[in-house]
Amino acid sequence: MDRFPFKTAGAHFVYAKAGETIAVASSAIGYANGSIRVTRPDGTASNYTTTSARIIDRAAELLGPSWPGSPAGYTPITIPVDALTEGIWKIEFFAPRGSGNSNDINVADVSATGNWIQPTGNTSNYVAAWDVSVRGSSGWLTGRVYANVLNLTISGNFTTSTKGFYGINYVLTEDGRAYRVQSNGNNGYAFTFFSNNNGFAVNGVPTYKSLNVVNTTGLHDPRTLDDALNKTHKIFYNRPNADLPETANAFVTGPNQQMWLKKNAILPIITNVKFTGVEGTEGKISRKGAKISFNSSTSGSFQIVIPVSGGADRIINGAAVQGYNEVFWDGKDGNDVFLPPGPISPLVQTFLRSAEVHFPYIDMEINPRGIIIELTENNTTYTVNPANTNPSEYSDVVYWNDIDITNAGTGTDSSNPVINITTGQHSNTNGHKFGSYNTRNESTQFGNDRSMDTWAYIESERTTQLVNIEILLADLRIETITPDLNQYFSNNKITYTVRVYNDGPSAADGSKLAINIPAGLIIQNITPANISGAVTINGATTVGQNYTATLNLPNKGAIDFVIEATFTGGFNQVFSSLKASIMRPPDLTDPDATGKNDAGPVDPDEECLNGTTATIGICNNIKYNTVNGQEVCMANPIVPISYTLSPDGTQIENSALPDALSVQNASGTRTVSGSITNSGIHQFYIKTTGTNRTQTNAIIRVIAPPNATADGPANLCVDATGNPVISFQGSIADRSYEFSYRINDGPIQTITTPTGSNTATIPIPLSSSGNFTYKLTLVKDLATGCSVVKNVAVTVTVHPLPAQAHIELIQ
Structure with a gap:
């Protein structure tokens, strides 16, 4: 277990302008490997070990740094700033142990107002006092120094509130707002203090939960640069200075990096909410889900509430960037159940949280008095004004969710309430209190070996927008392919009837029909017939052996396509696998034919795979028919006719066979052979039981012997x-x-x-x-x-x- 998952050498950052002077000192400099390293924005670093910059005791600390003409408690190291080095400098304070790690977490039990003790041995891993100050032409400046993370240790004495930590800081957020934060007597013995915009997150999206273990998974490392979704807030010891620029050149992890300081705050608001199926159809949604897009006035966390009639409302939380955003919705309600097909017009509710601050406490044993987090007014004086009733100007409301913590809700040490995520609690009254001052060992405390999260934010006005969307689900089918062979011998002609059907419940407008005619057949006519409902045909085209059309198929709509085809040459021909397919339109779910192609439905065979990796898709959207024609003399054997079991069945069947023909079955294949004893024209079919996905129709003319x-x-x-x-x-x-x-x-x-x-x-x-x-x-x-x-x-x-x-x- 690591109490300090984000170790630093006491790293602080200071903004300074050309003509100003940076002054640094510490209680550890000059002892063993104790030193101060100063890194300019361009990456140039200087290391100092002079003992004259040592803060020797509490009295010197209170007197502060001296300056020519105004002697004080200690003489700092001074570094002038010029035009080339203006920006954010990195200051690191090394303990006597130096840059090495140490498991030593034992410190003296000294009051904050008492005379602290600086350990001086070469194993000491602590700095008792440190200072970074900026001097301008008119004197010392405040609000220029901040830290991204503080690794702190106090006495492991949990018996009384006087042994707790009472640090007061101003936390400046990336979107330009600040909070005054009072630790208010918590005690983690050895703990990490920092603030970010999303706490324990998954892919940048807050989980809004405390964790039952010490776990930094999902925590953005505060020592690294921000990214689009993860922001580390800045911890100031004083109110941020009014002259901070919006950005400045900095050394954080490398030279000359642009770092934000004081941005102009923007009122959080979400606009232009749209629902678009993942395959690109606005307002139409399949079980592949939808993209919800919106514009955000600022970065922050958002919440979208989709009301569901007869089910649980779906709530989607996420992280927003300023400008255009997209979030995925899987088409399910709050109970993880797909919404039924049909049109809906929900009043979708949205709101945006900005200036969101999370305080992840890693192994903070107790917080009996709660942390006090107060939003300051939106000005450069950062006024804390409880009398201001505008929640975007003052609020002390905080939130937490400890449902996963062992023993949550039981005993006096548990947070109460355990779940506080809706209306929040006033932190001046209950700022996520847990644990109690007692004599128990740290291992028995409520926050021990836990990852506790407390958060606050500015919430935009909740807005509602009527959204018209339709959940589309339709079972499209090629019902049958029926060949009429009555003119096979008289006119060298086959007439196929392909029946297309939509078993609903949704209409399937824009479905794609494709019919591939076997080689050797010459298409004469393709004619629609037996049209039911409001079925319409668009863009019918015949190219070579292929017929395609776009169909609008209402619920229970059906249509036949009658294909007249002729052939030349003899009658002993096999016209193999006429193929007919019907493919869904984008953003409609066909239960057995909805592929994973991100581009949407473009290939009926891929759609019939239905997301699997099989080589043959099984669905009712594609059917095949083979015609086997033969002319034989009586008593002569026919050419054996073979049929392979369709993958969607287990048994083969055939219609009644002419006398003297027999069947042989082997490895999923049925073969019909023999000699027909009666003259005339004989027809039969072979198919898989319960389906006609694949079917072979045989027509045989048996010629009586001449005389x-x-x-x-x-x-x-x-x-x-x-x-x-x-x-x-x-x-x-x-x-x-x-x-x-x-x-x-x-x-x-x-x-x-x-x-x-x-x-x-x-x-x-x-x-x-x-x-x-x-x-x-x-x-x-x-x-x-x-x-x-x-x-x-x-x-x-x-x-x-x-x-x-x-x-x-x-x-």
């Missing part, structure tokens, strides 16, 4: 006339065929019918007699490619001519 006859004369004579032939005739007129045949079991020969004819003839040779058998072995339909084995024979007998007759004349 043919063979015909010819049975008997002929050699050299018969009339050109007799064998005829092969297919079963369908005007269809071309190919016939395979043999003559007398000779080699297979083929003959093709003329185009548009179903008959082919083979001349019968008549040059010799004999029996000739013409056997039809195969017939092939040239239009379909289907063939069938035949065994049809025609036997022709060619008879020889009779012998020539011998004619005799009979006398």
Whole structure:
């Protein structure tokens, strides 16, 4: 546990002008490693060890520094200031131990008005008395010296109020206001005293709580420079001098740094409050939240109260910078519940705290009388005027929240009230009192090993502004993709119907529809149909294989898009994965399709990831359909049709299959194969049970086998006339065929019918007699490619001519 988390070598800062003189002295200079280091604004440093600048006792301290012609208690080291060194100097007081650290926290039990004791050994880590003064042409000046942090030790005697710490300081804030602060008898034995604008904070935003442990997490280091959200206030021993400039050149952590001193105070006010969805739509809010923007007249802490009908009001606290500010609101009420969808018009209340001062007490065991913090009037005399009823000119109201402290609310040592964050308490009456003067060991005191925070501020007038916003939530869907395949074989045509639906409850105006048509299909028409409600279409465009449109979809609004597409070539084609998607407009929550893209909805696939890192998004906003077309001859096997399980299901289903087809399942894939035994057109689908996110529709035309006859004369004579032939005739007129045949079991020969004819003839040779058998072995339909084995024979007998007759004349 570190009582001094922000150790310094007693660092102080002094503002001095050209022609003035800085005077320094301490009770430790010259003892062992005791010294004083003076660093000019440009970083040039001088180290002094002269014993003549030693404050030797309480009497000398009270007499103060001497000056030629006016001797006093001690002779300080004097450093003249010129035009090049005008600004803020850093003065460091080293104890006899020097620059090393020490765990020695034991000091003499001496009254503040008594004669203190300066330890002189080389292990001593304390300076009992120190002085930084500025001398001008007219004498000594006050209100020029300040510290950012004081590491102090007093006697660890908790028995009586006389042993407490009663330091009085003026704390000057970065926004130009000052408080008189009276420690009023607290006792931390060894403790750190400083003031900032946000106490124990998270990312610069005050937590407005004391901590149950000694913890500097969230405390801005007072030894470092301020930033936009973290300001360390300046602790003056006297009223700040009226001639302090607004800024001055300084050495804080490095040379020639600009440091604020006395700024002109600005009345705190918040204006121009706007609610904009995180994706950029003013007045529209999704469950991704909203940006609340406002203008602040000055830096400070703010509070925004969003009233919630039927729920707990949402209160947002934060740190504001002067000018434009943004704060995130997650769209939830005070109970961490999302606001329901719909329009709301809350009277949003805002106020700004300026000149906010926090006093984090690290390991302050007791504060029985409370700290007194009083706002001074807004002038250069810093008047403390309790009679002034204007709270922006005088207030002694302070706040605290000790709810997390062990034993808070029990026993006499607890703060009371434990939580004081609304109306505050007058610090002249109760300035965050805790602990009591008693003989108990320090480890049993209420503030021991704790981080206590007390704060005060100037609060702007609470203003209300009517804000019209709408919480948007809508479940957008591609309901179905239905292919009509009735003209697949007759007109080489597929007609798809894509149904889009908004299941609400909010309207989804500006939703983006995209339909990607598979390669091989030629888009003929895309026509809206079956429009319900006030659905409207804007910017419909077809480019290549892609159709896009912007839709205004009211609650429960639906619309069909009928896509007529044709194809060329054969019927054995697979038109894979027609894709249809509907994507939400900005700042609307789609329950299963709201991505994390900071730019808003630009890619439906990313939206369907819904914030996950999966490679495939699962949502009802995207669907796919594949058409598998085949033409096969009866008894021939189909090309196997495979379907992979959709990621949003666990089982595959299909409609009734034609006879003789079978299914095989392996590793989430279903394959349909086999030979169809019935001719005609057969259709079926395969999909994942309970969803049609992905679906395959199959259409198969099974062609009956061709038939043919063979015909010819049975008997002929050699050299018969009339050109007799064998005829092969297919079963369908005007269809071309190919016939395979043999003559007398000779080699297979083929003959093709003329185009548009179903008959082919083979001349019968008549040059010799004999029996000739013409056997039809195969017939092939040239239009379909289907063939069938035949065994049809025609036997022709060619008879020889009779012998020539011998004619005799009979006398």
